[in-house]
Amino acid sequence: MTIWIKNARIVNHKEELQPIELLIHQDTIQAIGENLASLSLKAYEVIDAGGALVTPGLIDVHVHLREPGFSYKETIKTGTMAAARGGFTTVCAMPNVDPEPDTAEKMKQLQEKIARDAVVNVKQYAPITMGLRSEMLTNQTELLAAGAFAFTNDGVGVQSAGTMYLAMKEAAKNKTTIVAHTEDDSLLFGGVMHEGKRNKELGLPGILALTEASQIARDVLISEATGAHYHVCHVSTKESVRVIRDAKRAGILVTAEVTPHHLLLTEDDIPNDSSIYKMNPPLRGEEDRQSLIEGLLDGTIDMIATDHAPHSKTEKMGGMIGSPFGIVGSETAFSLLYTSLVEPGVVTLRQLIDWMTIKPATVFKLEGGAIEIGQKADLAFFDLATTKEILTEKFLSLATNTPFIGWNVKGTTTMTFVSGKLVYKEGPIK
The missing domain is CATH 3.20.20.140 (Metal-dependent hydrolases)
Known part of the structure; x- marks a missing residue:
């Protein structure tokens, strides 16, 4: 399975949000760029990240x-x-x-x-x-x-x-x-x-x-x-x-x-x-x-x-x-x-x-911590634009014991990939 993720952004060392596209093949990041459409992509799934920040x-x-x-x-x-x-x-x-x-x-x-x-x-x-x-x-x-x-x-x-x-x-x-x-x-x-x-x-x-x-x-x-x-x-x-x-x-x-x-x-x-x-x-x-x-x-x-x-x-x-x-x-x-x-x-x-x-x-000498070609596709996507309230009914944990219920926050997760597999998504993905 090959996944082409477009319309994402990454923070560079100048603290700028830079447009980025990612190509994931099986469990690995295969390509990183700003216009991967020029590649000869075959049998791929397209995911529009909706302008979300992507991090390791x-x-x-x-x-x-x-x-x-x-x-x-x-x-x-x-x-x-x-x-x-x-x-x-x-x-x-x-x-x-x-x-x-x-x-x-x-x-x-x-x-x-x-x-x-x-x-x-x-x-x-x-x-x-x-x-x-x-x-x-x-x-x-x-x-x-x-x-x-x-x-x-x-x-x-x-x-x-x-x-x-x-x-x-x-x-x-x-x-x-x-x-x-x-x-x-x-x-x-x-x-x-x-x-x-x-x-x-x-x-x-x-x-x-x-x-x-x-x-x-x-x-x-x-x-x-x-x-x-x-x-x-x-x-x-x-x-x-x-x-x-x-x-x-x-x-x-x-x-x-x-x-x-x-x-x-x-x-x-x-x-x-x-x-x-x-x-x-x-x-x-x-x-x-x-x-x-x-x-x-x-x-x-x-x-x-x-x-x-x-x-x-x-x-x-x-x-x-x-x-x-x-x-x-x-x-x-x-x-x-x-x-x-x-x-x-x-x-x-x-x-x-x-x-x-x-x-x-x-x-701790763990895998991860970088978005690089050849790395395992362990990725997180965050919506930095939309303000959302922390609600107990949204929790996937069995527990909700936190004083932050009711806080309004930006930066909620939209997607999470582990070894190229989508393990979490918030709502429908374009």
């Missing part, structure tokens, strides 16, 4: 697909459908499922289910420790052979410095990455939102910035001692940005991600005791938010990841104290960031695309 397929290194064990929240199929609707063609799935893929046998079983059900590329993390407890290490060699992408205990911090040291020593030997949810449990004190001014106004226990930053400080020194690649999940505080910046200046092999919600919201946006605003790490102060943006702009933070964390409506009815942490993000990330950061001129469109494609591909 977005890459999300942090999602929760919830399967096995929690399929009432999300499944591999619905989670990857949601990713496709957001323009993501590759997602990296966290291992806090039931059972955790902490042995080669469990990993192989999960990989088989992913192969059956996923509509986008899925890279599966393995746990750092057995059962996600800070005690016995998993067998990295066996898990990598079974298809593990990298190693993380996301959802909980590794509490033992000794355990993290041994894990990073092993990771350095295996040339793999330790991906850390940084949270010192001894500093939590039952917190459910940021320890600032808003939690006091609402009478709710706070989560100290120190909870996150102190464990990053510990871990970057362990990374330096072992030579392991250490990646920090969902950075949220100005102190964390400072520690990571200092570590990079010292030549330590550390990378980091930030979420859309931490870039766009603060504690001041929390209207009441609403679990829709409960996430971990929590929404911080305005100084923190500005530090995160500065961190992206100066290269301290390498990429944007959603931390897509679906929960059922029933689970999210308990208020801040009685509900689980997490919000969904796969379907809204690009449009929210384009509308709130690119259109006002805070960042450029080229920068946003890089943080969501090239940077994660480069840091």
Whole structure:
């Protein structure tokens, strides 16, 4: 099958939207140009992109697909459908499922289910420790052979410095990455939102910035001692940005991600005791938010990841104290960031695309991140002109737990291709 996509646009290095046409043959980009009609095309399908922006397929290194064990929240199929609707063609799935893929046998079983059900590329993390407890290490060699992408205990911090040291020593030997949810449990004190001014106004226990930053400080020194690649999940505080910046200046092999919600919201946006605003790490102060943006702009933070964390409506009815942490993000990330950061001129469109494609591909050595002849046709198309409201009834995820419902955005996805196959389209295609 050959597909000729015309009437698309690409952002060039001058930040101009340049007309482009693409020829996809089977799973690969065969030709790129502005007038492919001159080619001798045979047996092809024509798709008019309607002036949409085309980018490399977005890459999300942090999602929760919830399967096995929690399929009432999300499944591999619905989670990857949601990713496709957001323009993501590759997602990296966290291992806090039931059972955790902490042995080669469990990993192989999960990989088989992913192969059956996923509509986008899925890279599966393995746990750092057995059962996600800070005690016995998993067998990295066996898990990598079974298809593990990298190693993380996301959802909980590794509490033992000794355990993290041994894990990073092993990771350095295996040339793999330790991906850390940084949270010192001894500093939590039952917190459910940021320890600032808003939690006091609402009478709710706070989560100290120190909870996150102190464990990053510990871990970057362990990374330096072992030579392991250490990646920090969902950075949220100005102190964390400072520690990571200092570590990079010292030549330590550390990378980091930030979420859309931490870039766009603060504690001041929390209207009441609403679990829709409960996430971990929590929404911080305005100084923190500005530090995160500065961190992206100066290269301290390498990429944007959603931390897509679906929960059922029933689970999210308990208020801040009685509900689980997490919000969904796969379907809204690009449009929210384009509308709130690119259109006002805070960042450029080229920068946003890089943080969501090239940077994660480069840091984690993944395929993708470029539109080039010979590359797999993993592509996303976005409507930059039309304003649309974020509506729960449009979601393909099983969950709709997000504070962004009702926001008006531009940059919604019109089409997503994975290996040349159309896996998502919004409405009829011309």
